[in-house]
Amino acid sequence: MRGSVQRERDASFTAFMRGAQPSLLRTAYFLCGDADLARELVQDALVRTYLAWPKVRQETALAYARRILVNGRADHGRRMRREVPSPVLREVLVEADTSHVEREQLVELLAQLPEQQRKVIVLRYCADLSERQTADLVGLSVGGVKSAASRGLAALRQLAISSEGKVHEH
Known part of the structure; x- marks a missing residue:
């Protein structure tokens, strides 16, 4: 029984991730101006969201992931004060x-x-x-x-x- 619960959890998270990733990537890119950092921030936000998935309500999952993303950006910003925008990833704008x-x-x-x-x-x-x-x-x-x-x-x-x-x- 436990395996089917895990599969359901993974399937629901995968569906969420596929839908949320483009929006999170746009947000991250506009926040930091760097394509690689944006992908890293999104990946971190999605990993943290997955780890908390059993406690995350479906209707607030995007807001939860976005909060992790914004906080992750703030943490990185404190370490790297100013960033130079990358000319890559314009298609996600x-x-x-x-x-x-x-x-x-x-x-x-x-x-x-x-x-x-x-x-x-x-x-x-x-x-x-x-x-x-x-x-x-x-x-x-x-x-x-x-x-x-x-x-x-x-x-x-x-x-x-x-x-x-x-x-x-x-």
């Missing part, structure tokens, strides 16, 4: 409003934001989480998320404008 900035520049611009603003922007607009879900993941109030999103978007606009000016100067 979600469609974004890129009227002023090409999609490939978005990751570079995001990397210039303070960590908290970057997390909020990625979770709200790339992972399409609500303000409440974002607040829970990053440990802010809903008002803090609104403020960080507003500041982050304003900073992205300024960075986009200044990067366009640099392109036209050369």
Whole structure:
């Protein structure tokens, strides 16, 4: 009997993993700007989710894995303060409003934001989480998320404008 329970657990986790992995990978990539690190963060989040799978509710499994991912990114960020975006893995980027900035520049611009603003922007607009879900993941109030999103978007606009000016100067 125990073997069938294990097989059911593995089958349900495999189904979850297949569905969640692309979303987690996009989120991780936007958070860190590095394809290899994004894959590593997702792999770690999925392993930890699997280990806790018997206790994880199916309806909150993605949020659980995403929290592990965000916390893992924060842990790595403390070790490696600033990262240089990789030009790889552009195909996983979600469609974004890129009227002023090409999609490939978005990751570079995001990397210039303070960590908290970057997390909020990625979770709200790339992972399409609500303000409440974002607040829970990053440990802010809903008002803090609104403020960080507003500041982050304003900073992205300024960075986009200044990067366009640099392109036209050369």
